[in-house]
Amino acid sequence: MQKDWIKKIENQIEIEKTKIHKRDVKFYQTDQLIRIAKRLNDNEDSCKECKSLKSNIEDISTNLSAYINSIPTGRRELEKKQDEIVKHLKGQHQIYPVYYFVSLYTFLGMAAGTLLGLLISLFFSQDIFIYILIGGWFAGLAAGYFVGNKKDWQVRREHRLL
Numbered sequence: 001m002q003k004d005w006i007k008k009i010e011n012q013i014e015i016e017k018t019k020i021h022k023r024d025v026k027f028y029q030t031d032q033l034i035r036i037a038k039r040l041n042d043n044e045d046s047c048k049e050c051k052s053l054k055s056n057i058e059d060i061s062t063n064l065s066a067y068i069n070s071i072p073t074g075r076r077e078l079e080k081k082q083d084e085i086v087k088h089l090k091g092q093h094q095i096y097p098v099y100y101f102v103s104l105y106t107f108l109g110m111a112a113g114t115l116l117g118l119l120i121s122l123f124f125s126q127d128i129f130i131y132i133l134i135g136g137w138f139a140g141l142a143a144g145y146f147v148g149n150k151k152d153w154q155v156r157r158e159h160r161l162l
Contacts, residue, residue, distance in 0.1 A: 009037045012061040019065035028068055033060060035162050036085055039095055049088055056081045096155055097162045105148030106141060113140015
């Protein structure tokens, strides 16, 4: 029964993808829907919320082209439903989207590096202010990227990626 459900979702998404422009298929990450469905299916026995979220996947897979090809409110509704499912998978099952930690830590690193560069530049002359600020930003960017990449590899090794 469970494999039949996945196969049904996959087939429905493939049919719907033919009705959508190729750039929209990539932009809205329609292939990720299949991976999300598999994760929900794997966890439905131990998680009631996963079982209830399967109805969202069924709705999305049946009406995917209508959501994407419609007015912006339809697209927002699609994104809202996807975000709800991904948020549940992250929070309850520690399953993360690809490059989640790289994005998160890079942003945090840039913010911290810029702040640190600003603080350090206050002790130096105005002539090199911008160079220290940019240096702090870049150091934060690099540190955040490497820490995030390490965390993403750890999640990938533990098979907790979407």
